[in-house]
Structure formats: C-alpha cells, structure tokens
Amino acid sequence: MCPRRGRFHGMKGRGPGRPRMPLVIEHVPPFDAFLPVHSYELTKEQLERGTEILTLGELEAIRLVDLNGMTQDEAGLVMGISRGSIWRLVNSARAKISRSILFGKPLIIRSEDIHIIKKSDEEKSA
Numbered sequence: 001m002c003p004r005r006g007r008f009h010g011m012k013g014r015g016p017g018r019p020r021m022p023l024v025i026e027h028v029p030p031f032d033a034f035l036p037v038h039s040y041e042l043t044k045e046q047l048e049r050g051t052e053i054l055t056l057g058e059l060e061a062i063r064l065v066d067l068n069g070m071t072q073d074e075a076g077l078v079m080g081i082s083r084g085s086i087w088r089l090v091n092s093a094r095a096k097i098s099r100s101i102l103f104g105k106p107l108i109i110r111s112e113d114i115h116i117i118k119k120s121d122e123e124k125s126a
Helices: 037-041 044-049 056-067 072-079 083-103 121-125
Strands: 023-025 052-055 107-110 116-118
Touching: 023 056, 023 072, 052 056, 052 083, 056 072, 056 083, 056 107, 072 083, 083 107
Parallel strands: 023 116, 052 107
Antiparallel strands: none
C-alpha cells in the first residue's frame, strides 16, 4: 500500500475520474468535414497536423445552445448531461471552430468512443 496515495494507486485497468455518461444526439450531420480551399494543396501529413477534431457531443451542444438558443441547463436536459458538461462542450467547440476559421484549418466531425443515443422519431413526437 502506498502511504500517500492509498492502496489502489497503480492498479491496471482503472482510468481517472468517473465513466462518461451516454449522450443524447438528436442531429447527426450528413457530412463529416469542412475544408478550407487551400487545404486541397496540402499533403496528408500537413492536413493531419493542422486538423481540428469536433466531436458529435460538441457539435450537438453548440447546435442546441448557439443555433437553437437554449440555455445550457435546457441543453443539458436534452442531452442527458449536466450544465457543467454542456459548458465544457460548448467552450471546446467554439475554440475549435474559431481556430479552424481563423487559421484555415480543416474541421473534421467525429463521434466519440462513448455510447451515443439518438432520439427516434417516436420519442420526438411524444
């Protein structure tokens, strides 16, 4: 047992913090990237180094808050996560979108390695 860090310090298979909550995603875009015009002239290595990766969670949070005008509390209820998590997702998405626009970086949209729940049409109408 480690006197300073407790007896579980150094255990394999445990990551830091709590497990991530599944996200409720209502809208998945039909595209997965935005590329600046000059990106067609870049090599694959240059593109990979300068690419911003926007997750579906970040995209959904920014859609709900900025596009739909929801409060962060309302967006949290829709996505099934806390207001603080929404705040982090929105801030991260805004920074990535800003860097992409201001510095001409490609913006790639990817799903996270976490469970994503899509609302069905039946749930939306209920």
